Structures are given as C-alpha cells and as structure tokens.
Amino acid sequence: MYLASLIIWVLNFVPGILPQSRILRVNPATAKLGEDALITYTFTPEPGDDFDYLVWFESDADGVIQGVAGNIINNIPGNPPPNPRYNLSDNGSLIIYNVEVEDTGYYLLRVILAISDQEPWVDVFSTLTVFYIETPLLEPQEKTVNENESAIFLCPLPDGVPTPITITWIKDGGALNVSDTEKYPQLDTTLEIIRVNEMDEGDYQCRAENEAYSGDEGKLSNTGTLSVFHQPKPTTHHSQKIEPGSDTDLLVGITFLGIVIGIVLSSSVFVFLWWKTRTSSSNKYTTYNTKQKTDIQTYEDLRRNEDTPSVYEDLSTEGYTPSVYMNVKTKR
Structure with missing residues (x-):
C-alpha cells in the first residue's frame, strides 16, 4: 500500500x-x-x-x-x-x-x-x-411578583448559522452572574429566579450568540422588567435607625408635635376648669356676705325707727346662712 x-x-x-x-x-x-x-x-x-x-x-x-x-x-x-x-x-x-x-x-x-x-x-x-443570527424575543415584557416568590423569563433560541446557539442573560446592561444554581436553577432558554427580593428588580434581556457572533456581537432581545411587591413589616421603634432627611424623621417630628399640642390643650382645659371653679366659689361667698350685711343693716334701721322699744328674737343660724328677724311688740 x-x-x-x-x-x-x-x-x-x-x-x-x-x-x-x-x-x-x-x-x-x-x-x-x-x-x-x-x-x-x-x-x-x-x-x-x-x-x-x-x-x-x-x-x-x-x-x-x-x-x-x-x-x-x-x-x-x-x-x-x-x-x-x-x-x-x-x-x-x-x-x-x-x-x-x-x-x-x-x-x-x-x-x-x-x-x-x-x-x-x-x-x-x-x-x-x-x-x-436572528434577534431573540424575551417574554414576558413585564413581570411583578411578591417578595420571596419565583420569577421566570423565557428566551427561545432564534435561527442562526453556525450552530450551536447559546443564550447569555443580561441584567441592567451587564452580564448576569448565574453561578449560584440555588438562586438560578434553570438557565439557557429559561431564566428562573428563586426567592426574589429587591436586589432582583430591574431590566432583563437575553443575548443570542454563536461562533460568528459572540460577546458584544451577539443579538440582544427586547427588555423584560421585573418588579417585586414588598410585604409591609411591623415597625420596631426601639431598633429603628432614623436617617436624617428620611420619611421616618418626618413622621417622628409630626408625632412629637402632636404630643406637644396635646399637652398644651390639656393644660389649657385644666387651667380653665380650675379658674371656673375658683370664680364660682368667690361669687357664692360674696353673695352670702352681702346678704348678711343687709340683714344687719335692716335690723339697725328698725331699732332707730321704732317709737317704743321692741323685743326682737334672733332666729339666725351660724355661719353665712341667711338670718330671719321677727319684731314682737310688747303690751303697754
């Protein structure tokens, strides 16, 4: 041979x-x-x-x-x-x-x-x-999930030559690090995100590549936006850190102002009621004292105007209670 x-x-x-x-x-x-x-x-x-x-x-x-x-x-x-x-x-x-x-x-x-x-x-x-290589199509274009749920984006392989065609996932303009298989258990044409949080929010794209079109020469898909709905958390005032200029700072200021206004209003009502009580007691004392003086004056006037001595019986009571005087004439 x-x-x-x-x-x-x-x-x-x-x-x-x-x-x-x-x-x-x-x-x-x-x-x-x-x-x-x-x-x-x-x-x-x-x-x-x-x-x-x-x-x-x-x-x-x-x-x-x-x-x-x-x-x-x-x-x-x-x-x-x-x-x-x-x-x-x-x-x-x-x-x-x-x-x-x-x-x-x-x-x-x-x-x-x-x-x-x-x-x-x-x-x-x-x-x-x-x-x-053709431009891939990403679905859905908008996705909203609750915090700690899963989110899925789909990117079917487009036509192209040569093959094979691979998919690279992009987030906010940069290549997405999908090395964490627990966070991203399914890749290639499907991007699954487990236990989403606020860090996962953003714009996602897929880039189709082959031997002739790799890296930046690959074809980028449309954008799919992921939004995360955050569950409200209980407020813990003792451990909450207040940042200057934040909404929490404003809320604390409003609360403090409300407490001050409440104290001022309560004090004003207390002072008013105290003053009202004092005024009422003073008027009562003045009325009784004036009445007593008037009764005494009337008694003196009667003594001066009587032609004959008269015998008067004092029926007044002690204190500031009104006094009653009776004129009893003696037989001549």
Whole structure:
C-alpha cells in the first residue's frame, strides 16, 4: 500500500514521467450577513489547454446549473453582470457584495477552453455559507411578583448559522452572574429566579450568540422588567435607625408635635376648669356676705325707727346662712 502511494506521488510530481493533468478547484467560502463574500478558485491547465473565459453559475448540491437564471456573471469583455451585487476580481474570483441569507448555496465555475484535446470546458462547484443570527424575543415584557416568590423569563433560541446557539442573560446592561444554581436553577432558554427580593428588580434581556457572533456581537432581545411587591413589616421603634432627611424623621417630628399640642390643650382645659371653679366659689361667698350685711343693716334701721322699744328674737343660724328677724311688740 505504501509502495503504491509512493509510485503515484512520483508519477505526479516528477516532471516528464506523466503529463500534467488539468486541475480546477473552487474553495468553500463564508461571510457574515451584510459583508462581502469572495469565492476563490485555482486552475492548473494541462499541456495544450488554451484558456478562453469563465462563467459563474448558481447550482444545486449535485452541481446542476439552476436554469438560465443561474448565469450570474462572466468575464467576457463588454458583457456586464445581470446583478450589480456580483462582480469578478482580477483573477476571476466571484465577489458578492452585501451578502444576504438567501445567498447561501452552491456556486459552479465553468472554465471555457479555446483549444483542448478533451472537453471544451471544465466545471467545478463549491459552497457559500452566510453566517447570521436572528434577534431573540424575551417574554414576558413585564413581570411583578411578591417578595420571596419565583420569577421566570423565557428566551427561545432564534435561527442562526453556525450552530450551536447559546443564550447569555443580561441584567441592567451587564452580564448576569448565574453561578449560584440555588438562586438560578434553570438557565439557557429559561431564566428562573428563586426567592426574589429587591436586589432582583430591574431590566432583563437575553443575548443570542454563536461562533460568528459572540460577546458584544451577539443579538440582544427586547427588555423584560421585573418588579417585586414588598410585604409591609411591623415597625420596631426601639431598633429603628432614623436617617436624617428620611420619611421616618418626618413622621417622628409630626408625632412629637402632636404630643406637644396635646399637652398644651390639656393644660389649657385644666387651667380653665380650675379658674371656673375658683370664680364660682368667690361669687357664692360674696353673695352670702352681702346678704348678711343687709340683714344687719335692716335690723339697725328698725331699732332707730321704732317709737317704743321692741323685743326682737334672733332666729339666725351660724355661719353665712341667711338670718330671719321677727319684731314682737310688747303690751303697754
């Protein structure tokens, strides 16, 4: 076996032993979507060949030319290409400007020989692969959950070439660290967040990547916003720290002001009631004292006006109670 391979190598590469064979090769090509593609070829004529011109065609996987429309371009002088997106390099390689996904396929090169001992042309075909990746779609666009519940975002794999396609999760513009499998138990096309808290709130995106489009060249999805509903917690005044300028500081100030106003109002009512009581007692004493003085004055007046002595019986009681005087005349 090794001896046969050595003989074939000698026959092909040692001049003069065998005549040189004709070789035509079209090299596979790749290009990113929107870039320019270059499909190159190599042609080695055999003795007696006279190169005339070449033509590029679209073909199928078997190298069969796709009808008359398959004629893309040739290098015949004065024969312009049917499509301005196609052109030829100086050596006849095919150039396709601003490639599209539909440009992916098979391309056949036909070399026309003016003088040949065999067929007047040689056909060889190869492929053009256009790399691309579509923009993924993130669902839902808005998500609200209670604190300590779970949240889920979905990002189905988009179409693209080459494969495989991977998903990178983005939060607030930066790559999300999903190394904690307890926090993020399900990844790839599904992002599940366990026991959400206020730190999980924000804008989420997924970025689709492949070998041709990785990192920042990947395609970003739309944004999904996660909001967390926080359960109210009991207030513990003894352990609550008041930050200057905070809402708690304002609440404490209002509460303190209310207490002061309550104390002032209570003191005012107490003073008013005390004053009212004192005033009432003073008026009562004055009334009784005035009445007593009036009764005494009346008694004195009666004594001065009587022509004859009279006997009066004092029926007054002690203290400030009113006194009653009775005039009893004596018999003469």
